Amino acid sequence: MESQIIKKAISGDSEALTILIDKYKDIAYNLALSIVKNREDARDITQESFLKILENINRFRSDSKFSTWLYRIVYNQSIGYIKRVNRTTMVDYSGLVDISEKNDNQEEKIQDLYKAINLLEVTDRNIIMLFYLAEKSIKEIAQITGFSVGNIKVILHRARKKLFEKMDYENK
Amino acid sequence: MKTNDDYIKKALQQNIQRIDDDSFTNSIVAKHLAEKKIIKIRPFINFLPMIIGLSTVILSIGFILLIRQNIDWIEGIGFTENHGLIILSTSIIFLFYKLLEELTAPKSPDNTRTGTNNF
Numbered sequence: 001m002e003s004q005i006i007k008k009a010i011s012g013d014s015e016a017l018t019i020l021i022d023k024y025k026d027i028a029y030n031l032a033l034s035i036v037k038n039r040e041d042a043r044d045i046t047q048e049s050f051l052k053i054l055e056n057i058n059r060f061r062s063d064s065k066f067s068t069w070l071y072r073i074v075y076n077q078s079i080g081y082i083k084r085v086n087r088t089t090m091v092d093y094s095g096l097v098d099i100s101e102k103n104d105n106q107e108e109k110i111q112d113l114y115k116a117i118n119l120l121e122v123t124d125r126n127i128i129m130l131f132y133l134a135e136k137s138i139k140e141i142a143q144i145t146g147f148s149v150g151n152i153k154v155i156l157h158r159a160r161k162k163l164f165e166k167m168d169y170e171n172k
Numbered sequence: 173m174k175t176n177d178d179y180i181k182k183a184l185q186q187n188i189q190r191i192d193d194d195s196f197t198n199s200i201v202a203k204h205l206a207e208k209k210i211i212k213i214r215p216f217i218n219f220l221p222m223i224i225g226l227s228t229v230i231l232s233i234g235f236i237l238l239i240r241q242n243i244d245w246i247e248g249i250g251f252t253e254n255h256g257l258i259i260l261s262t263s264i265i266f267l268f269y270k271l272l273e274e275l276t277a278p279k280s281p282d283n284t285r286t287g288t289n290n291f
Binding site: 030033046051109 | 183
């Protein structure tokens, strides 16, 4: 199904292009946001990434998932951006999250989660987002970030441990 | 552990941040299609200077071959092998210059290259 949409997108079918962008734009944006911590910059990076993806879509090889290829480009664009502007310690990510229509207890727990995520290092935070939000496997995260599978396992284990500790989940 | 994982996944997915711009997708599609159109037009190359350059190369090689065969009318006009080599070198330089100029010329707003090879 998706391969057909990609084929259409390669030929310049605007409907197929729209479907692809709409399907992945939010996760791509959140991935960029978790790295650059600034809404405007994350939006620009997402836009640039999509333009790059569409420009090179004919080079996409279906030996990996389209989403893995896409997130790799977003990841590289975001990492490249923070290296350029050196803004790794900017806005508090937890403050960027809109949590509405939740009861106080739920809201507090979610705020705690985002605060805990915010305390993680960029790499750890990004791997957490890929694992939980984008639902990527360890192998896919390794493909996206360029780290080895062993490295990802170690980073993910460490990051989850930190998250659970910060959120005081261990004893619950 | 599994409960914690499920909770984090659910919390992140339910509170996913959305791009608050309805025109986001359309602007990307429009930009992409516009760029694609430019790329399609871009390969326009005027081959005339290259044909002239190539012809000069072929002609000068021809002259040199004629001189080497001691053809009377060539010797009669005082054309030597050195003259032939000078024309050959000049035409090869001209050819490379035109080729480089065409390949490195920036794109003009009307989607053609700004090299002098475009008329």
